[in-house]
Amino acid sequence: MKKTNNLPFEIRKKGTSNSELAASLADIAKNVTEFGVSESASDNATSLTNAFNSGFKLIFPKGKQFKIQTPISITSKNIDIDGNGATIVQDFVSDTPIFQFTTCDNLVIRNLKCTGNETYTAFAGADTKPNSFIKVVSSNNISIKSISVTQKSYAVIISSCSYSRVEDVTLQGVLTTYKTGANYSSCCRVESGTNNILRGLIAKDCGTISTSLSVTERLIVSDCVGENLQDNGVYVSSGNQCIIKGIIVNGAANGMGVKVRGSYNEVFNCNVTGCQNGYSVTGNGLTPDSFGANGYGNIISNCIARNCLQYGITASIQDNLYQRNVKITNNTLIDCATTGGSFSAILVQANFAEITNNQIINCDGAYGIYIVGASGALTKECHVVGNTLTDVLEGIRTVYVTRAIIKDNIVNTATTHAIELRFTTDSLVNENIGVENVTGNVVYCTSTYTNTGNTIRGNKGNTISVDSATNTVMNNTPPTNDLKTAITSAPQYIGQVAKVGTITYISVGTASTGDWIQVSN
Structure with a gap:
């Protein structure tokens, strides 16, 4: 076939537009060796x-190794590797990244490996050191799949990207133990953007599975695994x-299994073990809404935390502000607060929170569930309903709380009280x-801590x-x-x-002391 400029004649024929030419080229696969890429x-x-x-469209020789001594920066669109x-x-x-793609819409990279040369000794993580294999900036409709990276701070970074998928990426990092700046090392880092999906990431000996910074909207992080992480398992700022689901973390002793800041975020069906804290949701920012909150609508459900x-x-x-309308429901927390002290299986500093149907087994901290506000800033209208607590020092404690509902909870084996109000x-x-093995009271609500206006009804204990x-x-x-008594x-x-x-005496009304009627001598 006659060729012009190394392109098939029918592609170069008169009248072919640039867009038609690009589309035709994208259907033709070439081996990178045709451009001089060589193992030697x-x-x-x-x-x-x-x-x-x-x-x-590009393909590498199967299983070969190729050295890079200079970072590569690309701005072309429709790249398929x-x-x-x-x-x-x-x-x-x-x-700097090994490969950086900027304004590269419709980028596809798959089935590629990278061996870095970073070491634990030299690691000094910082925001100004994006030591990644691949970084993609200001690009849409990206697909990065089946990437395996060793001895790097990051496998992939996507910055200001939208409608992108990062799937089945593995990072074997260099942080076998904690080091300052560990949060600047993750399998995939997301810097702002919307409608992105991270799925099937595997991270070991690094900071996090994924870190999402700046304003991140509608991010999905699912079905990921982290082992021996030195910061948080998954972190969304x-x-x-955002949706965080199906995350497994085995070891994050310096951070949280999943930490999410913001509003309307959901964490569910996750399983974390050996973390400093299992799960955390907070608001974000210094500007409160009309309710005085900087976040709302976050949910943690159907998750498991062990040995935190x-x-x-x-x-x-x-940021010194409460969040509101939080739901913590149907979670199982086993062997939490293993360091003892004032920690608890569940801590809530939020208004209009729902803490329902959770199971807490063996908490060595001071409380199973701890709802706390502050003098002059009472935590409002929390519902603590249907939880089961077993082997705790104290079951449920409220401090500086108003208009709460604490209902249908079961406390088995408590060293002090099942429920204490302050x-x-x-x-x-x-x-x-x-009732069962509760040493103290089913409810302890005394004048010592200025408890007033509460209704204590239908509770059963010793x-x-x-x-x-x-x-x-x-x-x-x-x-x-x-x-x-008066x-x-x-x-x-x-x-x-x-x-x-x-x-x-028995009361026949509630208007005055005259509504007390004597019924016996």
Whole structure:
């Protein structure tokens, strides 16, 4: 066939537009060796640059190794690279990526390996050192798949990209133990962008599986595995409508299994072991909404945390602001707070939170579930419902909380109390059970910590201690505190019983002290 400029004649025929020509080239596969890429070359940077800019679909020789001594920077679109199991060998020292693709829409890279030359001793992670195999900037519709990288800080970085997929990427890093800057090492780092998917990442001996910085919207991170990580397993900063699912972390002793900041983010079906903290959701930023919160709508559900040094799950303050409308539901937390102290399986510093149907087994920290606000900034309207706690020092504690509902929880084997209230007001503690091996009270709500206006009703335990002068107490087992000991204030509900000395009174109204009616001598 006659060729012109090494292109088939029918492609170069008169009237062919540039876009038609590019589309035709993209259907033709060429081996990179046709551009001078060679196993024997000391530096294939120029040859690979020519190949990447050629417009042809590219394939590497199967399983071969090619040295690079110079970083490569590309700006072409519609690049399609099949590594065919070949390995790029880094033979230079630099804080820049080996391959950087900028404004390269429709980029496809697959089946490629990389051997870096970084070491633990030389590692000094920083935001200015993107030591990655591949970095893609300001590009859309990217596909990076089946990439294997060793001895690098990063496998892949995508920056300001959208509608991109990074799948089945493996990083064997250099951080066998913790080192400052470990958070600047991950299998895939995302710097802003929207509608991106990270799936099937495997990270070992590095900082994180994935780190997402700046404003990241609608990111999905799924079905990833991390082992011996020196920072967080998965970290999303300033996330909005992000989904983190199916993450397995085995060892992140200096960080969290999953940490997400922002709003409307969901973490589910994850399993983490041996982390400092299991899961964390917070708000983000210094600008509060009309409710005074910097984040809302985050969810942690159907997750497992084992052997966490401190907390199993936290929904806490970020940038000195609370978040709101958090859901922590159907999680299993085993052997949390192994370092003891004031830690808990679940910590909540958020308004309008729902903590429901979680199972806590063997927490060595001070509390199983800890809901806490501050003097002058009470945590509001938390629902703690249907949780089961076994082998805890104390089951549920609230401090500086108002209008909470604590209902239908079961505490088995507690060294102190099943439920303790401190500086808690106008809350309902209803139908909780703390019978089996609970050393203290099923509910402990005394005047020592200024608890007022709470309703303690229908709880079952071995003992109960409630200040009935300032709280409503009714239908508990045992009924010791169901009786008020004074009638110097109006009844709190009709049918309330008071016993002053040997005289018993019952209320027929709630308007004044005159609504107390004597029924015995």
